[in-house]
Amino acid sequence: xxxxxxxxxxxLGGGSGGYAAALRGAQLGLKIALIEADKVGGTCLHRGCxxxxxxxxxxxxxxxxxxAGSMGINLQLGGVDMAxxxxxxxGVIERLYKGLQGLVKQRKVDYIEGWGTLTAKDTITxxxxxxxxxxxxxxxxxxxxxxxxxTIEGRVITSEQALQMDWVPERAVVLGGGVIGLEFASxxxxxxxxxxxxxxxxxxxxxxxxxxxxxxxxxFRKRGIQxxxxxxxxxxxxxxxxxxxxxxxxxxxxDVLLVAVGRGPATEGLGYEEQGIPMERGFVLANERLHTxxxxxxxxxxxxxxxxxxxxGFQQGIFIAEEIAGLNPVVIADDNIPRVTYCEPExxxxxxxxxxxxxxxxEDQVExxxxxxxxxxKSAILKTTGLIKLVRQxxxxxxxxxxxxxxxxxxxxxxxxxxxxxxxxxxxxPLIHAHPTQNEAIGEAAxxxxxxxxxxxN
Numbered sequence: 405x406x407x408x409x410x411x412x413x414x415x416l417g418g419g420s421g422g423y424a425a426a427l428r429g430a431q432l433g434l435k436i437a438l439i440e441a442d443k444v445g446g447t448c449l450h451r452g453c454x455x456x457x458x459x460x461x462x463x464x465x466x467x468x469x470x471x472a473g474s475m476g477i478n479l480q481l482g483g484v485d486m487a488x489x490x491x492x493x494x495g496v497i498e499r500l501y502k503g504l505q506g507l508v509k510q511r512k513v514d515y516i517e518g519w520g521t522l523t524a525k526d527t528i529t530x531x532x533x534x535x536x537x538x539x540x541x542x543x544x545x546x547x548x549x550x551x552x553x554x555t556i557e558g559r560v561i562t563s564e565q566a567l568q569m570d571w572v573p574e575r576a577v578v579l580g581g582g583v584i585g586l587e588f589a590s591x592x593x594x595x596x597x598x599x600x601x602x603x604x605x606x607x608x609x610x611x612x613x614x615x616x617x618x619x620x621x622x623x624f625r626k627r628g629i630q631x632x633x634x635x636x637x638x639x640x641x642x643x644x645x646x647x648x649x650x651x652x653x654x655x656x657x658x659d660v661l662l663v664a665v666g667r668g669p670a671t672e673g674l675g676y677e678e679q680g681i682p683m684e685r686g687f688v689l690a691n692e693r694l695h696t697x698x699x700x701x702x703x704x705x706x707x708x709x710x711x712x713x714x715x716x717g718f719q720q721g722i723f724i725a726e727e728i729a730g731l732n733p734v735v736i737a738d739d740n741i742p743r744v745t746y747c748e749p750e751x752x753x754x755x756x757x758x759x760x761x762x763x764x765x766x767e768d769q770v771e772x773x774x775x776x777x778x779x780x781x782k783s784a785i786l787k788t789t790g791l792i793k794l795v796r797q798x799x800x801x802x803x804x805x806x807x808x809x810x811x812x813x814x815x816x817x818x819x820x821x822x823x824x825x826x827x828x829x830x831x832x833x834p835l836i837h838a839h840p841t842q843n844e845a846i847g848e849a850a851x852x853x854x855x856x857x858x859x860x861x862n
Contacts, residue, residue: 409514411437413728414528414537416520416674419446420714421705422543423504424721430511432729437535438513439520439528445504446545447706448714450497455567456587458493460746463594467748470594471787484595486570493567522675525699539700539728542681542688543721544674546667546706551637559642560661563588573597573659577649579637581608583745585664586620590747593629600658601631602651608633609745613757613793613806615774620808623749623789669707684709692735694724702727710738742820744813749790752816755804755823758795769798775849777809779859781840786810792849794829801826802853811842818846829853 413429415422418440426438443450472479508515518530522542528535548562556562561569563584572595578585581603589599601608601624607617608624608631624631635652640661642648649656669686680698682689688703690696696703702724705717719736726733739760745751761770772795777783783790790809796802805819822832832850837843851858 409437409533409535411435411514411535411537413437413539413541413725414535415439415541415543416522416528417446417541417543417545417705418442418444418515419543419545419705419717420448421545421717421721422446422541423508424718425541425543425704425725426513426721427507427511428722429725429728430513432725432731434725434729436511436513437516437528437537438508439516439518439530439535441517441519443501444508444515445501448717449500449504451564451567453714454497454500455493456563456584456591457746458496459489459567459591460587460748462489462492463591464748466596467594474787481596484572486572490568490570521673522679522681522701525679525701537700539702541721541724542671542674542676542696542701542703542707543705543717544670544707546712547670548663549666549668550663551665554637554640554663556663559647559659560640560663562663566660566662569660575646575658576600576660576662577602577647577656577658578662578664579649579651580662580664580666581605581610581631581633582664582666583609584666585662586745586747588662588664589624589629589631593627594748598658599629600656601629602635602637602649602656603631603633604636606634609751612743612745612751612753613804614759615791615793616751616753616806616808619790620747620749620751623808627748667706667712671707693727694720711741711743713741713743716741736824740820740824742816744816746813749788749809750811750813751808752812752819753804753806754816754820755802756795757804757806758793761795761797761803765797765803771796771798771853772804773849773853775845775852777842777845779848780842780845782842783809783845785840786842792845794846794849794853796829796853801828802832802850805846807845809842815842815846818843 412434414437426436429436469479469481520528520530523529575598576592578589578601593599609617638650640649647661687709688707690703694702704720706712723733742754775792777790788810793806795804802822829850833854837847
């Protein structure tokens with residue numbers, strides 16, 4: 405006999421989108437069931453953002469040893485103990501995971517471990533038990549993609565396997581110059597590997613403002629990271645000693661090939677099509693209020709076309725809980741979600757690129773300014789180069805913030821406030837930015853865009 409329980413909201417997937425909806429919904433008095441086949445926290449916490457950033461921090465420490473001599477501090481890197489690095493990384497994950505489990509329990513969310521499938525427009529079934537919801541949220545997340553004919557096995561790995569490695573490759577080939585590929589290339593280089601990145605598009609970080617991509621390429625060259633753009637992957641051979649990757653007619657050898665060509669929506673075999681959910685290339689189509697058009701079924705996170713970012717899924721989960729509770733939350737456009745790539749140097753952006761702004765407002769209706777971090781005291785102290793670029797609608801608000809340099813991910817908070825609150829450069833220019841901080845560079849860029857450059861050579 406099939407058991408059945410009724411809820412206000414049944415959520416399939418305990419990643420950023422799913423758990424955020426569960427916690428916010430419970431806070432609003434909704435009865436919630438959260439269904440997850442693996443662990444609450446999803447890819448970001450267990451196999452993505454958090455472990456990758458922990459590795460990047462460890463790599464940053466190794467990099468600082470190399471740099472220390474130029475500041476009169478004579479250090480030597482005695483080696484990298486990957487077992488210890490992994491212990492540190494896993495400790496960070498475990499602390500956050502325990503905290504999250506505690507919150508789910510405290511909010512009295514019914515947490516169901518198991519593989520759920522959508523079996524009716526108001527039902528998700530797990531191991532024969534039906535969980536009925538007045539509302540359903542599909543938040544099943546994503547998986548590491550590969551390309552046709554390229555099998556993930558042995559020394560051909562994705563980020564999941566790379567995060568579990570207990571050794572540093574001497575030579576690594578990275579297929580893909582997007583966020584994941586760039587971050588691993590940066591980590592491995594800092595830990596002493598020879599790295600080659602292969603990218604089919606014209607630039608590394610090709611979706612970013614072009615000046616950021618070009619600056620990143622210059623920085624990677626300086627760091628000794630090899631890269632080949634406009635280069636298509638052809639084939640790979642592997643044996644016990646390594647891989648031989650053929651791309652653009654050339655052969656690149658390494659200990660591993662990291663396949664970092666993006667993430668696909670994890671929607672197969674979950675019953676979505678059978679219930680008439682609109683789909684395209686495996687993604688779930690939803691309107692701007694994240695409703696699928698079928699029953700009371702919503703979708704959030706990486707399965708919805710757009711930026712695949714944990715904080716986007718998190719915001720969408722909160723949005724859906726508030727929507728169900730009748731709070732009529734405000735829609736945040738994908739363009740206005742902050743994006744950070746945590747390689748060295750970091751890339752941070754929010755809003756429109758200059759190109760996109762010109763397409764939207766017209767060629768002569770857009771103004772921009774680039775402020776070079778060479779004029780910023782804190783950046784000089786940190787021995788970093790880079791820039792801040794602001795894009796504004798002519799005589800209107802700032803519509804894009806773009807930055808490259810060490811630690812600029814920490815600046816994107818002000819970037820997303822100026823873009824989302826539609827700040828005019830004239831509003832931002834008089835605000836006082838503490839000295840010496842990299843944050844000051846934003847103030848200087850705003851002053852320049854408002855027509856009163858202080859340190860810029862105009």
